[in-house]
Amino acid sequence: MIQLTTAATLENAITKARTVKPRVHVNRFGSYTVTNKATGATYTVECMKRDNKRFAHCTCKAGERGQGCYHIAAAVSAHIQLATERAQLNF
Numbered sequence: 001m002i003q004l005t006t007a008a009t010l011e012n013a014i015t016k017a018r019t020v021k022p023r024v025h026v027n028r029f030g031s032y033t034v035t036n037k038a039t040g041a042t043y044t045v046e047c048m049k050r051d052n053k054r055f056a057h058c059t060c061k062a063g064e065r066g067q068g069c070y071h072i073a074a075a076v077s078a079h080i081q082l083a084t085e086r087a088q089l090n091f
C-alpha cells in the first residue's frame with residue numbers, strides 16, 4: 001500500500017507505464033486489472049481514499065513492498081479519469 005501524494009511519488013512509474021503501455025481493465029470503480037500485453041502478466045490494483053488521503057495497492061512484488069509500480073501509475077491514471085467523469089455526472 002502506498003500513499004499517493006504528489007505526481008513525483010510515481011514519476012518513474014509513470015515513465016515506465018508510458019513505455020510499457022499496459023492494458024487497464026476496470027473491475028469496478030477503485031479496482032483495476034492491469035495486464036502487461038508483452039508478457040501477459042496480470043496484477044490487481046486497488047485505489048482507495050481514507051481521511052481525504054489517497055492510497056493504492058498492487059499485487060505485484062514491488063507493490064507488495066509498498067513501492068510505486070507502473071501498474072499503479074496506469075491504474076491511477078484510469079481511476080482519476082473515472083473519478084472526474086463521475087464528479088461531472090453528480091452535479
Ligand SMILES: [Zn+2]
Nearest residue numbers: 058060069071
Ligand atoms: Zn504493480
